[in-house]
Amino acid sequence: MQFKDYYAVLGVEPSAGDAEIKTAYRRLARKYHPDVSKEPGAEEQFKAVNEAYEALRDPQKRAAYDQLRARGYRPGEEFRPPPDFGRGGPGAQEFDFEEIFGGAGGGSGGFSDFFEGLFGRRGRAEAPSQRGPQGPRDSRAKLAVPLQAVHDGGSVRVNVNGRQLDVRVPTGVKPGQVIRLAGQGSQGGNLLLEVEYAPHPQFEVDGRNIIHVLSLTPWQAALGATLSVPTLGGAVDLKIPPDSDTGRKLRLRGRGLPGTPPGDQIVELEVTAPRADTDEQRKAYAALGKAFGNA
Known part of the structure; x- marks a missing residue:
């Protein structure tokens, strides 16, 4: 590798x-x-x-x-x-990589041989507890659940000791909750999967709330606009008020993770200027600067 x-x-x-x-x-x-x-x-x-x-x-x-x-x-x-x-040396810190990187992985899979070879193949669970000297043992592992599965519920496929398992994920499952798979651990013991949220390219999680950064042009920020915004429940139209600045936050109520009550989606605005790649676009920027007294 x-x-x-x-x-x-x-x-x-x-x-x-x-x-x-x-x-x-x-x-x-x-x-x-x-x-x-x-x-x-x-x-x-x-x-x-x-x-x-x-x-x-x-x-x-x-x-x-x-x-x-x-x-x-x-x-x-x-x-x-x-x-x-991972065993350190004089003065170095030791790491238990099965504990750090988890065992079962899950929705955020597809990692390289380097990642799996270094930190332990996602699917090799640790076995901290034992029932009897040669009896069934409970195995523990991490389960990285995609946010869409947290929102919708459904199944997440994981690899455990060379086997593929479909794990049913309850709607609104929280980080730290444990999903128990009876008889799927070592020597017929249970497999205990501790839930964590897999990273998402468009959303971050804050409790039950979802945070999404929305890019908009200077004229959309200045004049206002209605833009399509992704949510875990599907795209919705969001009205951007005039004179909005970077960092302004708009709330989509009930569009976060399920719960009682459900979370909201917080849309954080980020004003970005498109690149001027043509003479016409550069002239437009020059005219804009002149109109605002900056030229």
Whole structure:
């Protein structure tokens, strides 16, 4: 397998803060999302961006990866995980990679051999508890559930010890809840899947609320507009008030995750100026500047 530089994939420096990494991920996920992107190789790029964000978004995961990266591996270099990786050394931190990266994975799958070979194949569950010396054992693993499945309910397919299982996900399931699969653990024990939310390219989660960043042009922000906004329940039209600025937040009530009461979707506005690629467009920008006394 080949070593991957996840910082390079996201286009950030290794010193980047969490907010910068999240911003880079959102920008690239929007750019390469297969449903909207016309970029060549968009699907593969989208998978690479998701994998990089999965490795860097959590402090423990990132620290584990940084420990390896500090050994000087280069992108594309042939790579095998060192035997002592994760066991540290004098003064180094030890990591339990099955605990950090989870066992069963789930909706955000499709990771590379590098990711799976380094951090444990998603589907290999740990077995912390045992019933008797040779009896059935309860196995524990993480289950990354797509937000659409959280909203709609349904099944998530996971690989566990070489087997594919369809896991029924209750509507509105919360992070930290455990789904129990009787008899699917080690030696006939139970498989306990702890729910976490898989990253989504368009939405972030805040409790039961969903946050979506909506890009709009300067004239849409200045004059107001009605724009189509994606939600987990389908696209809706949203009226943008005139004189809106970047950072303004609009609320779509009841459009968040299911619950009692259901959450809302918060639409955060982001005003972006299109590039001027033609003489006509550059003249239009010049005229705009003159009209506002900036030329």
